[in-house]
Amino acid sequence: MAQPAVPPTQAARSRPAAVPLRVPVRDILPWAVLAFVLGAALLYFVGAEQGATSLFAGTWVHEFTHDGRHLLGFPCH
Numbered sequence: 001m002a003q004p005a006v007p008p009t010q011a012a013r014s015r016p017a018a019v020p021l022r023v024p025v026r027d028i029l030p031w032a033v034l035a036f037v038l039g040a041a042l043l044y045f046v047g048a049e050q051g052a053t054s055l056f057a058g059t060w061v062h063e064f065t066h067d068g069r070h071l072l073g074f075p076c077h
Contacts, residue, residue, distance in 0.1 A: 047074045 046069055049055065050062035069075075 046072060 045061060046065045049065070050059060
């Protein structure tokens, strides 16, 4: 077996092995719910607002998200 060019120091030999970080689900859940709600709202406004399920009068939401609709493949006219 080949020997390393530089022998390990005493500190390197006594260093503990890396332990995976454990994050409880209850810490992740609120952020996951927030991400889902924001994603669903964004998908609604880009994909469906100013159509049959319009929440706002006028065409300003359509004009604001017009290029995003085409980029994501939503038909709008």
